[in-house]
Amino acid sequence: MAIEHEQMERSGLTRYVPPKGDFEGFRNDDHYREKLKEWGLSSAKEAKREFLFKERNYQRVVTIKGYETYGKTEEYNTLVIEFQDGNLSCIHPAFLKEMQASSFGKESMLQVEEKEFKASKQVSENKDKEDVPEPKPAVKSETKKPKATKPKKEKEPKIELPIDKVHFTASVKQFALTYNPFNEENDEVVVLENVKVIQEHPLEIGLAWCSHSKTLKKFELAPGDQLEFDGKIAKKKLAKGKDAEEEFIVDTPVLYKVNNPSKIVKNG
Structure with missing residues (x-):
């Protein structure tokens, strides 16, 4: 009782x-x-x-x-x-x-971050209130030649990612390591290339990555393997592994992550 x-x-x-x-x-x-x-x-x-x-x-x-x-x-x-x-x-x-830490009960990390955020916000507001200094008189100088303007890089077209689970085809590019801040260790991932969403109007994704889960390990994947699977895709850049060997580092930015791949078929 x-x-x-x-x-x-x-x-x-x-x-x-x-x-x-x-x-x-x-x-x-x-x-x-x-x-x-x-x-x-x-x-x-x-x-x-x-x-x-x-x-x-x-x-x-x-x-x-x-x-x-x-x-x-x-x-x-x-x-x-x-x-x-x-x-x-x-x-x-x-x-x-x-x-889970025995030291919990003192000021938590989340409270500290909140205080730091409020303090930085206050400093920023105070700076905005300061008087703007008078501009110094311009000093005459010799006419300089205008700098050559660099041509602007064309932005890549924005991909409208599907929200629901969809069917994919892709091939294995390589294996890599990414740093996981939650457990402060490197996690092994699979980097996929030629990723395509199969739908009425197929969507070319290019590169994507996913966790090298126990389910995927059963397929004993190797670079070049062709895959089909269902899953969700999200915009999440692959972070480099901490102190990872060169063979586990991706030399090209990978901006998309496939979550919870299922119904996996290995075609070769």
């Missing part, structure tokens, strides 16, 4: 931020482990199941039920956690990771 009463008290102290509606669940244990690693919450073979939700004067045990996606290209995640009383709430992965 004492434990139940304590849980009710803590439930009353907690400010819940429930999910807006349906959210993404985990397909299986491998998918759960893969997402935990991406968020920097666990990289162990036996994926962690329980996490601590901490406030200044209490802490509670939670589990991760799924996640929401947001951003124009849905490349960001918010976790959906479940408390022991059944309540659901949303939390940023970095904040839940911060709560």
